[in-house]
Amino acid sequence: MGIKVTRRQLLRAAGAAGLGAAAGQMRVPSVSAQTPVRIAFWHAMGGNLGETVIRAFVNAFNASRKDIQVTAQFQGSYDDLVNKLRASIGSSSVPAVSQVYDIGTRFMIDSKAVVPVQNFIDREKFDLAQFEPNILAYYRVGGRLYSMPFNTSTAILYYNKDMFKQAGLDPNRPPRTFDEIEASATKLVRSGATRSGITIAIYGWFFEQLLARQGALYANNGNGRDAAATAVAYDHEEEGARILEWWARMVKSGAATNPGRPTAASQRAFAAGQTAMTMDSTAVLKSLLTQSGGRFQIGTGYFPKPPAAATGGSIVGGASAWILSGRPSVEQQAAWEFVKFVSAPAQQAAWYVGTGYFPVRRDAYHEAVAQQTLAQYPQFLTAISELRSSPINRATQGALLGVFPEARQKSEDAIEATVLGRKTPQQALADAARDVNQAIAVYNRTMGAK
Amino acid sequence: MSGRTRAGLASARALVQALAYLAPSLLVFAVFVFYPLVRNAQLSLYDTTPFGDLSRFAGAGNYAELLRSGEFLGSLRVTVLFAVYTVPAGLVLGLPLALLANRRMRGIAAFRTAYSFTIAVSIAAAALIWEWMFDPNVGILNYLLSLAHGPRIGWLTDPHWALPAVAATTVWQSLGFNVVVLLAALQGVPDELVEAARIDGSGQWAVFRHVIVPAISPALFFVGVVATLGVLQSFGQIHILTQGGPVGATNAIVYSIYRNAFFNFRFGLAAAQAMVLFVLVLAFTTLQFAVFERWVSYG
Missing domain, CATH: 1.20.5 (Single alpha-helices involved in coiled-coils or other helix-helix interfaces)
Known part of the structure; x- marks a missing residue:
């Protein structure tokens, strides 16, 4: 059994959305209708579905307006995209609008090569009332919204309901704490329902999420939001070590499997019924449903936290759309029109059911495709409920770091060294912190960040 | 005058x-x-901004940082080990295949194609194929091991197995090229030479050892040098299979340069690493010419 919403329906939804938007949002003086303004949109949505849906958005947008023509250009992974963007800034090849992942936020601001979308929002009093406050809280820096959230996700727990039943666990009550996960995973393996209770890819994003779930900061100076961060914080707190201890203990006891770094491997194991639980982005929900082909029931649950933690929550992940200042102002204005279009309810709903990324705004859930999918697959609600139940504070807003890609990699080194029994959690985190702090110092010095 | x-x-x-x-x-x-x-x-002598602009003269600072960093010394070790795992294996496996492919028999073209087809497989495609085979849960290697009641091996996640696994991928992918070059050389060995040796009463091994190997020694040398140069600059398979992990076990120098330059935005440091790699490659190649070329007969 495949998914009921087919790609064709999805594209139709995206197309209809384009026409609807055409009627609503036009008439901006600086974009005139004579020769169309041509702009490039860079994105990192690879894979068949991602690219197809993006192309459908662009086609719908272009069909809806005579004054602007957008070309979508796939640039590879998020990392590749930021690299190319970095090389293009200051040259004539810089695009008018680009998708950039969450952890590129600080770098994009420091690059001084962007126009905050707040400028456009203020100018035309664009209404953000329908946008999810937790999402805005991530992308607002110093009270200003720099980029428009586009594809947003959180990390959730996926579990195999059939295996839970087999092991005598309640298939409708996913484990929610570190202890419950460990107990369930152990029971799943002991009962013979599976060889692997949980498979967790060594992905630094999970570490960041697990810190935030405990209300702990990743970096100093209020997660780099009160002033530029000068050091990471996880080496001084007990929360970081607690994550690594739990993780390594489960791998050591055989309750958990270490699939290495690529999440593709843990997804494969889960979809093939080789592991009872996995942690991953909500963005892979659609893909897991398709890959597993209905051979077993997939349950979804909140990302775990230690039993005692109370003030924490999830950080929004994913990416946002940035408008670059290197293009003439008519192109910037055209980029803004496109940004508004992709964040409109119809596009967000089409994107949601096609991937699992949840909409950036609430009214997208009223769209017919969203309603239809939610009726059939309630799993699509888990991530957004998780986010909405998260308090907004410095921990759940997520850290801003100019060297975040490197920092994430260093935390992966720390997880790996602990899981493989090479270092104690404290030692691994101290080593990671030393390297990252040095990188932060070089970044702050050469970028003049304060 | x-x-x-x-x-x-x-x-x-x-x-x-x-x-x-x-x-x-x-x-x-x-x-x-x-x-x-x-x-x-x-x-390599400057601190750089994340945009790659020179920020301030650092003298030997980047080099000093490299020498202090355990990560860099580790990547040097991995690089040399990687060459040791792959270059001899590529020759030792490539030569018998080339000898087999050199036989004159019906349908030999099919075997020649089979033995050399990996020349048409990009390293990225090879890495993706092997990634599936290495998968601890659904991969064929662990499945075969389980049939023999062997242990489940984390091919790419166990620090002891990761580098051999990446090396196996590399050897497999490079075999096609090795076979093509060696087969071409074997076909250039004059029949009279082999026949003369046979008439003189030489056995198979003696003919191989004293006639064929010297005759194709330039090709062997060529494959050795090219494979070494290639392997010292390996990137694609590491990027796809292990991203340098686990715990740096496959963090070969070119991959480390890539991470520093295009991920960590530390261009000065990456440039210093590149200079070290340059010297390393130069030294390796010089060594090969100085030591092994003596055995090569161009006659």
């Missing part, structure tokens, strides 16, 4: 002529090799 002048003129003319013929390739080398090399050397 005038004769010498004429000779001098002639040789000057020859030089000009030679330069004219060489000009296109010199130009290409200058633009794509020499100029970047000089700029890279300069870059």
Whole structure:
């Protein structure tokens, strides 16, 4: 059994959305209708579905307006995209609008090569009332919204309901704490329902999420939001070590499997019924449903936290759309029109059911495709409920770091060294912190960040 | 006197002529090799901004940081080990396949194609194929092991197995090229030479050892040098299979350069690493020419 919403329906939804938007949002003086303004949109949505849906958005947008023509250009992974963007800034090849992942936020601001979308929002009093406050809280820096959230996700727990039943666990009550996960995973393996209770890819994003779930900061100076961060914080707190201890203990006891770094491997194991639980982005929900082909029931649950933690929550992940200042102002204005279009309810709903990324705004859930999918697959609600139940504070807003890609990699080194029994959690985190702090110092010095 | 002048003129003319013929390739080398090399050397002496602009003169600072960092020394070790795992294996496996493919029999073209087809497989495609085979849960290697009641091995996640696993991928992918070169060399061995040895009463092994190997020694040497140069610059398979992990077990130097330059935005540091790699490759190649070329007979 495949998914009921087919790609064709999805594209139709995206197309209809384009026409609807055409009627609503036009008439901006600086974009005139004579020769169309041509702009490039860079994105990192690879894979068949991602690219197809993006192309459908662009086609719908272009069909809806005579004054602007957008070309979508796939640039590879998020990392590749930021690299190319970095090389293009200051040259004539810089695009008018680009998708950039969450952890590129600080770098994009420091690059001084962007126009905050707040400028456009203020100018035309664009209404953000329908946008999810937790999402805005991530992308607002110093009270200003720099980029428009586009594809947003959180990390959730996926579990195999059939295996839970087999092991005598309640298939409708996913484990929610570190202890419950460990107990369930152990029971799943002991009962013979599976060889692997949980498979967790060594992905630094999970570490960041697990810190935030405990209300702990990743970096100093209020997660780099009160002033530029000068050091990471996880080496001084007990929360970081607690994550690594739990993780390594489960791998050591055989309750958990270490699939290495690529999440593709843990997804494969889960979809093939080789592991009872996995942690991953909500963005892979659609893909897991398709890959597993209905051979077993997939349950979804909140990302775990230690039993005692109370003030924490999830950080929004994913990416946002940035408008670059290197293009003439008519192109910037055209980029803004496109940004508004992709964040409109119809596009967000089409994107949601096609991937699992949840909409950036609430009214997208009223769209017919969203309603239809939610009726059939309630799993699509888990991530957004998780986010909405998260308090907004410095921990759940997520850290801003100019060297975040490197920092994430260093935390992966720390997880790996602990899981493989090479270092104690404290030692691994101290080593990671030393390297990252040095990188932060070089970044702050050469970028003049304060 | 005038004769010498004429000779001098002639040789000057020859030089000009030679330069004219060489000009296109010199130009290409200058633009794509020499100029970047000089700029890279300069870059390695500076701190850089994340945009790659020179920020401040650091002297030997980047080099000092490299020597202090355990990560860099580890990547040197991994690089050398990687070459040791792959280059001899590529020759030892490639030569028998080339010998088999050199037989004259019906349908040999099919075998020749089979033995050399990996030349048409990009390293990225090879890595993706092997990634599936290495998968601890759904991969065929662990499935075969389970049939033999062997342990489940985390091929890419166990620090002891990761480098051999990446090396196996590399050897498999490079076999096609090795077979093609060696087969071409084998076909160039004159039949009279082999027949003469047989008539003199040499056995199979003696013919192989004393006739065939010397005759194809230039090709063996060529494959060895090219494979070493290639392996010291390996990137794609590491990027796809392990991203340098686990715990740095596959963090070969080119991958480490990539991470520093295009991920960590530390261009100065990456440039210094590149200079070290340059010296390393130069040393390896010089060593090969100095030690192994003695056994090569170009006759």
